Amino acid sequence: SQKIEQNSEALNIQEGKTATLTCNYTNYSPAYLQWYRQDPGRGPVFLLLIRENEKEKRKERLKVTFDTTLKQSLFHITASQPADSATYLCALVTSPIGGKLIFGQGTELSVKP
Amino acid sequence: GAGVSQTPSNKVTEKGKYVELRCDPISGHTALYWYRQSLGQGPEFLIYFQGTGAADDSGLPNDRFFAVRPEGSVSTLKIQRTERGDSAVYLCASIPSGGGRDRTGELFFGEGSRLTVL
DSSP states (O other): OOEEEEOOSOEEEETTSOEEEEEEEESOOOSEEEEEEEOTTSOOEEEEEEETTOSEEEETTEEEEEETTTTEEEEEESSOOGGGOEEEEEEEESSTTOOOOEEOOOEEEEEEO | OOSOEEEOSEEEEOTTOOEEEEEEOOTTOOEEEEEEEOTTSOOEEEEEEETTEEEEOTTOOSTTEEEEOTTSSOEEEEEOSOOGGGOEEEEEEEEOSOOOGGGTTOOEEOOOEEEEEO
8 A cells, every 4th residue: 555654753852963854655656755844733834845856955954865766755954953843744746747745644853952 | 815824713513514614825826735634644635626627536535525616716625414533624725836946846835724523
């Protein structure tokens, strides 16, 4: 069956460290993968997109990797800050022209000062 | 408006009642999506529209759920004979027609409508 799995347990790290979140998928061939941030009581907010032919994408303190052989994406936040505390969702799209986004269950990140 | 607007923000209803949830997307956005999210879970796809037509309604759980977008902008999600299991946050999102290479497919979400069925 098709699955998207993210770290189910909350991730607790110290301020200044790098947070690494994992997104694994099974029985999908994504055209691209996106990462979103969601704060409690709010809708998700887009962060980054990475395509199937890209290995890595960066934006400020964020880095995303995409390994289609391992069927995995890693999301890194360097020099983490308490304000980075939120739930992070990965989502994949199977068609290069768009269509439905399928989300993982999210990983809650807590950055302690 | 500046963002995706969803009303009501909270709805409490009794089992068996009919409910309508409204989504007003960002002006000019061509595609509109409905998701529902239960506590501790990611958004679960329900349906998406390209213009007025439903391009993919494969996520609607059963025939009690129906959505319309008659003029290609505002959409209404309709739930008949509500059940306690329908309790969730219903999220609406829209996509711009442009947006640049790095933002293809980026969804702009509203804050959601929290539905509680007693």
